Amino acid sequence: EVRLVESGGGLVKPGGSLRLSCAASGFTFSDYNMNWVRQAPGKGLEWVASISPSSYIYYADSLKGRFTISRDNARNSLYLQMHRLRDDDTAVYYCARDRVTYNWGAFDYWGQGTLVTVSS
Amino acid sequence: EIVLTQSPGTLSLSPGERATLSCRASQSVSSSYLAWYQRKPGQAPRLLIYDASTRATGISDRFSGSGSGTDFTLTISRLEPEDFAVYYCQQYGNSPRGTFGGGTKVEIK
Numbered sequence: 001e002v003r004l005v006e007s008g009g010g011l012v013k014p015g016g017s018l019r020l021s022c023a024a025s026g027f028t029f030s031d032y033n034m035n036w037v038r039q040a041p042g043k044g045l046e047w048v049a050s051i052s053p054s055s056y057i058y059y060a061d062s063l064k065g066r067f068t069i070s071r072d073n074a075r076n077s078l079y080l081q082m083h084r085l086r087d088d089d090t091a092v093y094y095c096a097r098d099r100v101t102y103n104w105g106a107f108d109y110w111g112q113g114t115l116v117t118v119s120s
Numbered sequence: 121e122i123v124l125t126q127s128p129g130t131l132s133l134s135p136g137e138r139a140t141l142s143c144r145a146s147q148s149v150s151s152s153y154l155a156w157y158q159r160k161p162g163q164a165p166r167l168l169i170y171d172a173s174t175r176a177t178g179i180s181d182r183f184s185g186s187g188s189g190t191d192f193t194l195t196i197s198r199l200e201p202e203d204f205a206v207y208y209c210q211q212y213g214n215s216p217r218g219t220f221g222g223g224t225k226v227e228i229k
Contacts, residue, residue, distance in 0.1 A: 035218060037165075037218070037220075044206075044208060044220060044221070044222050044223040045157070045159070045165065045208050045210075045220040045223070046220065047210070047216070047217070047218030047219060047220060050217055050218055058215070058216060058217050058218070059216075060216055060218075061121065061216060094164060094165070096165075099167070099170060099176075104153075104212050104213070104217055105153075105170065105212060106153075106155035106167055106170035106171075106176075106210065106212055107155070107157075107165075107167060107210075107218075108167045108170075108176060108177075110164035110165055110166075111164065112164055113164065
């Protein structure tokens with residue numbers, strides 16, 4: 001069974017940093033593109049970043065420079081390092097798996113999310 | 121940068137009715153790489169349709185996707201009570217990859 005479990009969320013002050021983790025199981029993690037998606041309160045889904053098995057990376061333009069996606073294939077883990085956090089980064093952050101291994105695809109499995117609250 | 125616009129924002133329908141949701145892209149979506157997701161409160165998004173018209177594993181045939189280029193549609197043939205939710209389209213073929221539309225809420229009339 002595919003499982004994605006996020007952790008690392010919490011309350012952080014504006015300007016602070018936070019590192020999110022996503023533990024993957026039930027599939028060959030090193031074969032798949034992985035992604036972070038967030039949803040702010042009352043807002044829609046927002047794609048954050050994607051990383052290929054060999055660490056080819058895409059970021060949403062609005063987040064480039066503050067967020068860094070990475071992965072550790074040996075630990076079956078995905079990470080999102082967030083710096084200079086702002087109030088509008090408050091959201092539930094989800095990790096999600098690409099459906100295919102040979103190209104970029106839709107997101108077929110999602111974790112339950114971890115809440116990041118940026119507030120003074 | 122590709123932008124996805126979903127309409128209507130809210131669709132008020134009764135169980136048993138047909139729902140038609142639209143997703144329009146600001147430029148042609150490469151290879152019809154467009155997906156539809158269902159989102160219910162407290163649950164992770166669920167993939168319904170990928171590559172514009174292919175149902176994901178385990179998805180009821182009440183859900184169907186169509187379209188190409190810049191215009192895409194999700195149709196729910198006969199609404200069941202569990203279908204009332206928010207639906208998002210997403211493109212994954214153009215840059216920036218992974219762009220979502222703003223969502224359509226399907227609510228009970």
